[in-house]
Amino acid sequence: MKKLTLIGAALLGIAALLTACKDSGASSNGALAYSAAEKVYVSPGEHDEFYAFISGGFSGQLSVYGLPSGRLFKVIPVFSQDAEKAWGYNEETKPMLNTSHGFIPWDDSHHPDISQTNGELDGRFVFINGNNTPRIAKVDLSVFETTEIIEIPNSAGNHSSAFVTENTEYVVAGTRFSVPVPQRDMPINEYKGNFKGSLSFISVDPEDGGMDLAFQVLMPGFDYDLAHPGRGASHGWMFFSTYNSEEASTLMEVNSSQNDKDFIAAVNWKKAEEYIAEGKFTAMPTNYAHNVYDEETHTATSTMKKEVRVLDASELPGLVYLLPTPKSPHGCDVDPTGEYIVGNGKLSADLTVHSFSKMIDAIENEKFDGDAYGIPILKFEDVLGGTVKQAGLGPLHTEFDAEGNGYTTFFISSEVVKWKVGTWEVIDRQPCYYSVGHGMIPGGNSRKPFGKYFVAMNKITKDRYLPTGPEVTQSAQLYDISGEKMQLLLDFPTVGEPHYAAGIDASLVKERSKKIFSLSENKHKYATTSDADVRIERNGKEVHIYMTMIRSHFNPDNIEGIKVGDKVYFHVTNLEQDYDVPHGVSMIGANTSELLIMPGQTETFVWEPKQVGVWPFYCTDFCSALHQEMQGYVRVSPANSDIPLSWSLGE
Amino acid sequence: MKSITNFKIFVGFCLLLGLALSCKGEAKSDPKTPEVEAQEVTKQGQAFIKDDEATPNVLNIAMGSEDHTTLVAAVQAAELENALVNAGPLMVFAPTNAAFDELPDGTVENLLKPENKDALANILKYHVTPGKYSKDFLKKFQKLGQANNQDVSVSTEGDDVFIGEARIVASIPAGNGIVHVVDKVLLPPEE
Numbered sequence: 077m078k079k080l081t082l083i084g085a086a087l088l089g090i091a092a093l094l095t096a097c098k099d100s101g102a103s104s105n106g107a108l109a110y111s112a113a114e115k116v117y118v119s120p121g122e123h124d125e126f127y128a129f130i131s132g133g134f135s136g137q138l139s140v141y142g143l144p145s146g147r148l149f150k151v152i153p154v155f156s157q158d159a160e161k162a163w164g165y166n167e168e169t170k171p172m173l174n175t176s177h178g179f180i181p182w183d184d185s186h187h188p189d190i191s192q193t194n195g196e197l198d199g200r201f202v203f204i205n206g207n208n209t210p211r212i213a214k215v216d217l218s219v220f221e222t223t224e225i226i227e228i229p230n231s232a233g234n235h236s237s238a239f240v241t242e243n244t245e246y247v248v249a250g251t252r253f254s255v256p257v258p259q260r261d262m263p264i265n266e267y268k269g270n271f272k273g274s275l276s277f278i279s280v281d282p283e284d285g286g287m288d289l290a291f292q293v294l295m296p297g298f299d300y301d302l303a304h305p306g307r308g309a310s311h312g313w314m315f316f317s318t319y320n321s322e323e324a325s326t327l328m329e330v331n332s333s334q335n336d337k338d339f340i341a342a343v344n345w346k347k348a349e350e351y352i353a354e355g356k357f358t359a360m361p362t363n364y365a366h367n368v369y370d371e372e373t374h375t376a377t378s379t380m381k382k383e384v385r386v387l388d389a390s391e392l393p394g395l396v397y398l399l400p401t402p403k404s405p406h407g408c409d410v411d412p413t414g415e416y417i418v419g420n421g422k423l424s425a426d427l428t429v430h431s432f433s434k435m436i437d438a439i440e441n442e443k444f445d446g447d448a449y450g451i452p453i454l455k456f457e458d459v460l461g462g463t464v465k466q467a468g469l470g471p472l473h474t475e476f477d478a479e480g481n482g483y484t485t486f487f488i489s490s491e492v493v494k495w496k497v498g499t500w501e502v503i504d505r506q507p508c509y510y511s512v513g514h515g516m517i518p519g520g521n522s523r524k525p526f527g528k529y530f531v532a533m534n535k536i537t538k539d540r541y542l543p544t545g546p547e548v549t550q551s552a553q554l555y556d557i558s559g560e561k562m563q564l565l566l567d568f569p570t571v572g573e574p575h576y577a578a579g580i581d582a583s584l585v586k587e588r589s590k591k592i593f594s595l596s597e598n599k600h601k602y603a604t605t606s607d608a609d610v611r612i613e614r615n616g617k618e619v620h621i622y623m624t625m626i627r628s629h630f631n632p633d634n635i636e637g638i639k640v641g642d643k644v645y646f647h648v649t650n651l652e653q654d655y656d657v658p659h660g661v662s663m664i665g666a667n668t669s670e671l672l673i674m675p676g677q678t679e680t681f682v683w684e685p686k687q688v689g690v691w692p693f694y695c696t697d698f699c700s701a702l703h704q705e706m707q708g709y710v711r712v713s714p715a716n717s718d719i720p721l722s723w724s725l726g727e
Numbered sequence: 728m729k730s731i732t733n734f735k736i737f738v739g740f741c742l743l744l745g746l747a748l749s750c751k752g753e754a755k756s757d758p759k760t761p762e763v764e765a766q767e768v769t770k771q772g773q774a775f776i777k778d779d780e781a782t783p784n785v786l787n788i789a790m791g792s793e794d795h796t797t798l799v800a801a802v803q804a805a806e807l808e809n810a811l812v813n814a815g816p817l818m819v820f821a822p823t824n825a826a827f828d829e830l831p832d833g834t835v836e837n838l839l840k841p842e843n844k845d846a847l848a849n850i851l852k853y854h855v856t857p858g859k860y861s862k863d864f865l866k867k868f869q870k871l872g873q874a875n876n877q878d879v880s881v882s883t884e885g886d887d888v889f890i891g892e893a894r895i896v897a898s899i900p901a902g903n904g905i906v907h908v909v910d911k912v913l914l915p916p917e918e
Binding site: 329403424426470 | 772815858860867868
């Protein structure tokens with residue numbers, strides 16, 4: 077035993093020294109080999125080359141980072157209330173979190189994807205799915221704010237989402253959990269054959285980006301995991317990975333892994349459009365929320381929709397084909413040419429790569445291997461394009477560079493593996509610290525990846541950072557992929573769980589970034605665009621304050637005549653028309669968050685005073701040299717007081 | 728076996744010495760460098776994190792067992808340490824030293840040779856299932872999908888559970904899975 081331990085120690089020592097020597101060799105080469113530090117250093121005042129949009133997983137939000145520096149610029153609130161930005165707290169954005177289940181203040185944000193034109197990223201929008209209460213959100217990259225959220229009916233666990241087609245014709249939303257469709261009271265053990273999966277196609281208006289649930293494809297009761305669009309020749313198809321083709325409903329870790337192969341479902345959405353045009357859909361009654369934030373009124377509205385068009389995959393020939401894929405595939409990724417569809421069987425050591433042209437050939441020659449609920453299953457051997465053999469343990473997700481290489485993450489063996497598309501040979505592997513989930517190459521889901529960097533998103537960090545108690549940060553790791561070998565450059569901490577990411581060349585986004593909201597275009601119902609319009613109106617117990625803010629005062633800043641039991645609406649307009657001068661406002665005892673109001677914008681919070689007295693409010697954002705002077709008082713009198721409503725500034 | 732491992736120790740120390748010397752040579756221009764690098768080397772994966780609080784993982788358990796020194800040596804030779812400390816869950820079927828001794832003479836020595844690293848890794852991965860099931864629970868299975876991509880059968884005889892031909896003789900829950908001690912080495916079927 078002792079001897080063997082010694083051997084172990086000796087081997088480890090050797091490995092350690094080998095690595096140490098390699099490192100010192102690389103950094104001492106100076107001009108010949110750039111050091112990692114040089115590659116990630118962005119000088120003060122300089123801009124990063126790429127934006128990275130990294131989802132927050134259970135935080136429900138979307139974080140914006142720069143690459144290669146790993147600097148965090150913004151956390152965009154999407155599905156979770158955010159007191160910092162009053163998201164879901166102010167009156168304007170509360171409707172954004174409305175659903176058929178009522179106001180839901182949280183979700184699990186998973187897979188951001190950037191809008192495309194002709195198969196290339198266009199930098200207009202980021203779409204991202206809410207996993208828990210099925211939703212898709214759209215973030216407008218001119219303002220870096222969530223401007224639309226649509227709920228997905230007949231779905232549960234909106235996981236294979238929110239991936240866009242190559243002209244952003246559709247954003248897709250495949251259900252993870254199959255459920256009774258429509259929902260009804262029934263025994264769980266009658267799952268098999270009765271529960272259904274739905275794959276939703278949400279159209280995106282080419283002009284204004286408006287989303288609309290165009291149709292759903294009703295599928296067998298499998299679990300639908302991830303999706304990616306066809307491109308080039310395979311444009312018009314969307315590929316969804318499935319598992320639990322066993323249709324189990326309990327102890328899934330065993331029961332959904334019994335079949336050697338599950339499927340990648342290839343959905344011909346152009347065919348679906350034909351069927352819709354021919355009227356071969358069922359108009360199914362349902363109930364879901366569609367929430368839209370209007371940039372001119374600075375206000376969201378929520379509309380309940382009552383119907384969805386459903387296409388039954390079992391009954392409509394040519395709509396869906398099933399590609400057998402080993403061992404519970406997770407990632408389902410399409411290479412830049414659109415020819416190869418990579419299935420990452422999470423219990424497999426191999427990657428299965430399907431060929432689109434072989435798939436079309438197999439369909440045309442009807443090389444079927446039975447069917448599942450009437451949906452043809454193609455013969456595995458006839459659609460197989462290649463196999464990346466024994467690449468690692470627990471393959472999860474594959475991204476691509478522009479040079480014909482795939483980069484696959486392996487959760488169990490905790491590494492990223494580079495392999496050659498077409499020859500399927502492994503070129504390089506680098507460890508991830510630790511337990512990498514998804515990975516990201518800027519533009520990796522498009523015809524033209526930008527390449528250059530690979531970002532690994534790790535679930536576990538243990539000793540990688542200063543400890544912060546039992547909960548330690550999850551992290552991203554940046555690799556330089558410009559050479560034959562990948563080089564680890566940087567670790568950086570992330571917000572929540574860095575579940576998935578999308579990256580884009582910054583030049584495609586930053587020129588369009590808005591600096592202020594024009595006051596002249598402010599159509600908020602309670603906007604106060606000049607000091608002449610400042611006023612307070614009482615309607616019974618409801619009081620509306622039309623207030624303005626500008627460096628460095630509120631107007632009005634002295635208010636009297638408010639009574640205990642009133643419901644006081646502060647409608648506050650930021651009169652600044654200068655870049656990067658937001659103001660904040662908060663009121664003592666208000667049961668809500670602050671407001672953080674951008675130049676030209678109007679926001680509203682509600683205060684219900686419960687105690688007699690004179691109560692202050694103040695600006696919460698350090699706006700100016702006289703920020704500390706930016707304050708005001710509200711006098712609150714007893715409910716039966718007859719003190720008249722009055723307001724003033726500087727009197 | 729013994730002579731070979733002794734030889735390994737010897738080679739190991741020679742290499743160690745050689746590398747240490749070559750590093751020193753390079754570091755002359757900056758005397759602080761070796762210290763910094765010495766810290767770096769501890770960061771070569773989860774297997775090398777010092778942690779006295781958490782429940783031992785499957786690798787810790789194997790390394791702490793006197794009956795599994797051959798297995799541990801094999802894991803180290805195949806450089807699979809980091810795969811065994813992952814979040815898992817991982818179920819490891821751990822053959823005892825006696826089980827390895829039952830293999831034909833020379834088998835283990837042969838597998839431990841650097842040129843046979845892939846074959847060794849394949850055999851070891853055939854002993855690992857992604858999952859964590861108690862011996863009793865395993866009775867529900869007819870087969871398991873192993874980490875080397877092949878299946879192994881599961882059968883029951885009275886209270887005994889057999890993985891392939893190997894009987895589970897003890898089970899130790901781990902922080903990231905479970906170790907089932909087995910009395911035979913599992914050999915992957917030829918494909």
